Amino acid sequence: MDGGSGTAAESAVSCARCGKPAHLQCPKCVELKLPREGASFCSQDCFKSSWSSHKLVHQRSKYIGDLDPSQGSQKNWLYCIKKGQMRTSQLPHFDWTGSLRPYPISKYRVVPDAIEKPDWAIDGIPKIEPSSDLQNRVEIKTAEQIERMRETCQIAREILDAAARFIRPGVTTDEIDEVVHQATIAAGGYPSPLNYHFFPKSCCTSVNEVICHGIPDARMLEDGDIVNVDVTLYYKGVHGDLNETYFVGNVDEESQRLVRCTYECLEKAISIVKPGVRFREVGEVINRHASMAGFSVVKSYCGHGIGELFHCAPNIPHYARNKAVGVMKAGQTFTIEPMINAGVWRDRLWPDGWTAVTTDGKRSAQFEHTLLVTETGVEVLTARLPSSPNVFPWLSF
Template sequence: MDTDSSTPTESGLSCARCGKPAYLQCPKCVELKLPQEGSTFCTQDCFKISWSSHKLVHPKSKLANVRSAHSEQSLDGWLYCLKNGQARTSKLPHFGWTGALRPCPISKRRLVPDGVEKPDWSIDGIPKTELNSDLQNIVEIKTPEQIELMRETCRIAREVLDAAACIIRPGITTDEIDEVVHQATIAAGGYPSPLNYHFFPKSCCTSVNEVICHGIPDARKLKDGDIVNVDVTVYYKGVHGDLNETFFVGEVDEASQQLVRCTYECLEKAISIVKPGVRYREVGEVISRHATMSGFSVVKSYCGHGIGELFHCTPNIPHYGRNKAVGIMKAGQTFTIEPMINAGVWRDRLWPDGWTAVTADGKRSAQFEHTLLVTETGVEVLTARVPSSPDVFPWLKLNHP
């Protein structure tokens, strides 16, 4: 620790350790612009002795500064993500963008009424129950009561996604999609599970073109020819229901249509093998076989997951072939299958926001997801499309004239 022009020299300051007159300030505190009180020391020795405890104020203060900036600059809509202290600013960071998409401003965090039951991360962003649960190691067999709650919640989640699908067209922003998801969720008495989960700032994920997953709704207007995935999870009566679909925006080129249809088929083929006694690893084999035969690749960084009273838990369900997932399916288990299929290479990159996963080569990606229940004889798709679901997929029209 060295003194400089910003180091206090007035004896009115006291050493944070021993209380003697202080003349030196912690350089990290200077960098973070922290108050001199509590960050000054009389000698290098006192500073060194105090370092193990004093350094703990730095990350807390850094996060506090980000929160403060978020509050002060919320009108410009750029600061949006507190995960690991990261934030989107009005100046784009130096980053090797892989495609044409760029981050845009987002709106203020949407509010949830007091009467709605909320998960434990709704206040501080940390899913404490989930992180400490035994269900991260043991696959739960749901009780009949839990299963009935899952059915009800997944039905609501399906209705919310269908509401979002109805407004997708050129000129709509992904933030407007998020508004529809948010309002439809709370109107049903639910909480949008992604909101503030590990500080995620919005109520759903919207992944456009080269974005694989976890895209953050923002002010960018959807363009004719885009594809957009909307990922919805609802928390209702203590359980979660999770699903997503990839939609066409206006007139979409043939290659993108083939990608989206193949991804839909990958999920359908994977669901068709779900029943007691099937190994989890088989899901990836089925998906990988169909995607590869169609000339596409399967993302390996993200997988399906157990779900219920926890948003994410065991089992993990990889979507790629030759995976090493351990275990077999049993009646009463609930989990998601959610293949992410790329037009080019399977590898992904993460934007500086810490959330947005994009294809490494900038080519397009599609995804579909359902929450499933393993039954005694097979599978029940808890988030299945219903007769009122919007008619947006051409291949379904061919099957149901």
């Protein structure tokens, strides 16, 4: 571990683990000429405690260059592998479940220095979130926190709406990501997914058999596709999270039925949210509606608490007979985000370590809102606005 040197201004860096003033630098980071932010520590103890996660930064830098996105060191579009930490010029080998394939991805997009960033923005490693007591305790938000959540969620809705207006055959999902990214920074926010556990893009775009966490890439959307766009905004110290599944051109009747059913699953789940309702009831409502339509509910991913942390308690499973504990209370904020499959509910991960797909290659749809439990019911913080594009036929009736 190297001691700090240089001017006082240069040494005014926070510890990558605890946030205290840091005067020691990781020697490997110095050798690789990585930014001091995210590579500095206040003590040998903090450095040693962080080593298992911090060393990933060194591995990642070998494949995609300097971690400072402004350097633009990745000049060529490459396939993403290893949870976003590596790139390759060759299509990875995989027993693909459907017709979709990954395409190369572009370099990291730049976020201006002046924008407030979450603690994973530089090195890809969340530090506060994993050890927070809010992983085990459901927070009751203060009035001030709720007001920040309202503002952030409304902006997140406007960003998703901007993406929705852009969707059409011939557009790449990377271009959708560019729309989301630019709209986010124009609002003065940070795109929460960017570099979260090394996720390489500013939103998730999940096409056809992709259930969730699809990485925006160079593939053009085709007439007949369905695509989910998942946006999370970090603004004024809190996160707002929502997603919708959209039709690309002329979509077959079964896919239309799947998407509408998924929308209805979310609406029916929201309708029961109020103080005293058990979290496990959400899955019962969703599973009942999906199974009656002949569809299945994904079990591997769930809704989550949200606020100053991106993900925290409670977990909100979407399937029946789940084991979620606890009851809803006024002041809680969380997401409900059912993923509904046309075929079986099981999923597999692509070699990129993020993209979850259906095991039978059939299509999947998802919708998500961030919700606030009120004294009498629920407030949908990410609700559609009067200006939201009219993209769902069933809302026109």
